[in-house]
Amino acid sequence: MGVYEVKSRKGLIRVQCISSRGLIRDLRITGDFFIYPEDSLWFLEEKLKGLRIRSIDELEEFLNKLLKSKGVELVGSTPRDFAEAIYCACTNSCGD
């Protein structure tokens, strides 16, 4: 299992990820960030499970679309922050 933390402007985003053959099998996002509506965090996690990980850019694009379509607001963090944390946790390729 990979773990990675990204410090956004407001809050820490911590991702724990289990991946195999480039696919996200399971993941959990914790931290002191702000996302609205709050329960969209679990929706996000569900949508990420099964996704193929290619790059931070592609993940950011995926999150951007998802958040926009659901009217989700991040306060003090960006889709890029989440993309980076997810990518690094799932690929174990960002060092510390």
Place this chain on the structure above:
Amino acid sequence: MTRGLRVLLFETPKDPYYNLALEEALFLLHSKGIIKDDVLRIWRNENAVVIGYFQSPKEEVDLEYADKIKASIVRRFTGGGAVYHDLGNINYAVITHGKTSTVYEIYEYLLKGIIKALKILGLDPWRENINDIVANNRKISGTAASIKGSTLFLHGSLLVSTDLEKLSKILRVSRKKLMDKGVSSVKYRVALVEDLIGRRIGYWEIIDAIVKGYSGLLGLQPYFDMPTKLEVLVADKLYYGKYLKHEWNFERKPSHYFKDVYREIDELLKTRF
């Protein structure tokens, strides 16, 4: 029509689970139009860590130390970080109507009330990093907002005379966060209102300042009140069905996991109206 600002000082300091259950009950009932007036609630916990909705207790809390000093660990329904509550920490919650389209605007708007309150106490505070209250470059209050329909909700904790040694021992702070803040320990970034003012402040002095701050901001006459029977019944449902549960406090289960509780509340509301 709004009659005024309903001020609730009801608190259960020895039962932080109930304090948080009532907090959600008030927000819920306001969003359903059952509570019509704006609400300002001021309350305390005696010895608890309150963690944010998306946090994991074992990442945020020194569980061994919490056990040693018998501090409870309770999750709240809003995002943000973990806070240590003792009687020197005053919590305030504001519930009002608004037309804001973003939560960011709730912070901009509703933090003005606590800033007014702290000015009355003689400080020169400002809002920093979206939703922190800072004075003399030290954080004295952290806040978290939520929104349900047209109901805006903000709550915050104010460090008046909290035991900072316990605070810094019980809260774990990630290395990345410390690097970002450039400080060596959590206790150097926060300060106590009493230390900044340089004297002891009584409970009623704080209450008076917060009430003036928010009644001034909202333009409403404050009146003191108690929770109604219905509010207590709804809080009871949330207390037994959610806030006392391990799944809520420790497993980061979402609110919709507790759908039975919300269904029971809806049924209760139906039978009473």
